[in-house]
């Protein structure tokens with residue numbers, strides 16, 4: 001298939017591009033590079049040994065997008081959007097404008113081109129505070145959401161559902177990500193957070209590399225085995241392969257899938273695993289809980305296993321090893337010179 005990959009230069013997008021190319025699909029990257037780097041596309045080309053067409057446009061800009069996307073494609077994987085929970089609280093209007101318009105413009109483009117296969121990047125955040133764990137796709141959505149980023153994912157899912165009602169040929173797959181970590185094993189592609197990272201994995205990596213003195217562990221008295229927050233960490237290449245499986249499903253209707261490992265891991269377990277893989281000590285201090293944080297968020301990934309034949313394969317240790325390998329080779333992310341096969 002010829003796949004339009006929106007947000008294809010980002011952390012999940014770049015790995016998804018590789019997974020698609022590895023399966024023999026063609027990829028067209030659409031990105032505005034507002035929070036990503038063109039060097040990511042060059043690295044994908046290097047690893048995959050192929051040229052990738054790039055359309056540089058802000059997908060939320062309807063006129064520019066309809067004008068600039070002048071090539072044919074068979075399917076779209078939609079990852080373009082703003083993704084910081086913290087920033088979304090400070091800039092709600094910007095988050096709604098960009099994330100919702102991007103989805104609306106893409107749906108219009110798909111209709112105009114008679115493309116019916118869509119995979120959408122959603123988030124476990126749509127479930128809100130879990131009423132039971134692990135969380136299956138039947139868990140209620142939308143209750144107790146606390147930030148505009150989460151609402152924008154919830155609303156985009158709804159926009160896609162409503163669009164499918166008037167366009168029954170649309171095959172839309174909603175992928176609800178849990179916590180992506182890791183990097184491609186080549187060490188050429190990985191996470192390149194701009195500004196000060198707030199997610200656990202990049203913060204741990206910065207402590208390991210000496211760029212940060214210590215990790216603040218947010219909360220030590222949760223009702224979890226060691227008192228620290230428990231999440232479902234999913235390797236970004238496993239996640240990427242989930243997109244390929246979803247794309248190949250291509251069945252009319254809307255279907256949601258959790259992309260998680262099904263295994264709960266505490267903050268301190270992740271710290272210890274990273275220490276083993278990096279052979280560095282991660283200094284940390286247990287502090288008060290972060291506002292809005294949940295004790296435990298773990299996926300029931302059985303629907304994706306049953307219907308897509310997809311399951312997480314990589315271990316936590318392998319994800320930490322690959323993340324560290326990427327960090328060591330690219331201490332300043334994509335601006336660094338060092339590239340190797």
Ligand code: UFG
Nearest residue numbers: 123124125198199200201203216217218229230231267293
């Ligand atoms: N944590 C720390 N210290 C830090 C950063 C995080 O202790 O410096 C802890 C958090 O308290 C939490 C765990 O590490 O227990 C994971 O935190 P992240 O910030 O990495 O991830 P979250 O689970 O808070 O959020 C992630 C994504 C969101 C998404 C959400 C959905 O970042 O985009 O999962 O569940 F909305």
